[in-house]
Amino acid sequence: MENLSSNKLTDTKDDRDSVIQRFFPGTGHTYDRIVRLTTFGTDAAWKKEILSRLPKRAERILDLACGTGILTFQLARLYPNAHITGVDITEDYLDVARQTIEKLRIENVSLILSRAEDVKLKTSFDCIVSSYLARYADLEVLTQNCAKMLCSGGILLMHDFVLPTNPIVKSIWNQYFKLLSPFARWRYPEWEPAFSGLANHIRNTTWVQDLTTTMADVHLSDIRVEILGRGISAIVTARKE
Numbered sequence: 001m002e003n004l005s006s007n008k009l010t011d012t013k014d015d016r017d018s019v020i021q022r023f024f025p026g027t028g029h030t031y032d033r034i035v036r037l038t039t040f041g042t043d044a045a046w047k048k049e050i051l052s053r054l055p056k057r058a059e060r061i062l063d064l065a066c067g068t069g070i071l072t073f074q075l076a077r078l079y080p081n082a083h084i085t086g087v088d089i090t091e092d093y094l095d096v097a098r099q100t101i102e103k104l105r106i107e108n109v110s111l112i113l114s115r116a117e118d119v120k121l122k123t124s125f126d127c128i129v130s131s132y133l134a135r136y137a138d139l140e141v142l143t144q145n146c147a148k149m150l151c152s153g154g155i156l157l158m159h160d161f162v163l164p165t166n167p168i169v170k171s172i173w174n175q176y177f178k179l180l181s182p183f184a185r186w187r188y189p190e191w192e193p194a195f196s197g198l199a200n201h202i203r204n205t206t207w208v209q210d211l212t213t214t215m216a217d218v219h220l221s222d223i224r225v226e227i228l229g230r231g232i233s234a235i236v237t238a239r240k241e
């Protein structure tokens with residue numbers, strides 16, 4: 001039976017790799033459309049929430065699991081004088097991001113093909129952000145590396161889905177996820193593996209608890225958990241002293 005638990009501190013790298021390989025390769029070219037269609041604008045609202053929690057000024061920002069660059073390019077617009085580094089493990093997502101950079105002649109973004117946990121840059125960052133990485137990552141390793149790459153006063157922010165606790169929202173959420181798989185089979189077959197596994201992946205995730213524990217372990221301060229969107233996603237932030 002496949003392992004669809006998500007980032008309990010005991011999960012192995014192989015467990016995480018198999019989920020990443022099942023969910024992402026081959027979906028980069030339709031990702032932006034799928035996000036718009038399936039979140040009914042909620043993803044755009046969450047990205048605004050992320051941006052609103054970042055410092056007014058920043059010179060260097062790291063976007064981990066940048067994907068096709070939805071958040072990365074918003075950061076590049078909001079901080080025209082900053083340099084944004086995007087990292088992602090899936091080549092075809094970065095290909096889409098590279099095409100956007102070329103098409104829009106964006107000069108303040110660079111991209112790195114890598115597992116987020118393996119990134120150990122000498123640059124010191126004012127902010128490190130991620131949207132939809134926390135469930136897939138080894139948070140112990142990731143947080144340790146991020147703490148080293150943050151400058152003093154720098155912010156680490158991670159955003160991802162959580163399981164709603166309100167029974168009415170949870171029931172709608174369950175029904176919604178039941179519809180995603182047949183929708184994908186009908187219209188976007190490349191998304192079927194991800195959509196058939198996503199609900200369980202979110203049900204089993206312990207990312208908020210794991211992340212806050214590891215943030216405290218590496219002595220980040222002001223650790224804050226904010227639940228968004230009727231309880232279906234969360235933002236966790238912390239600051240380096």
Ligand SMILES: C[S@@+](CC[C@H](N)C(=O)[O-])C[C@H]1O[C@@H](n2cnc3c(N)ncnc32)[C@H](O)[C@@H]1O
Pocket residue numbers: 020024064065066067068069070071087088089090093114115116117130131132133136137138
């Ligand atoms: C749902 S997409 C989110 C993309 C982007 N952050 C956004 O909000 O639109 C998740 C992305 O995480 C990437 N990813 C998953 N695990 C990763 C890891 N351990 N290191 C780097 N990228 C990872 C996938 O390749 C995929 O592009």
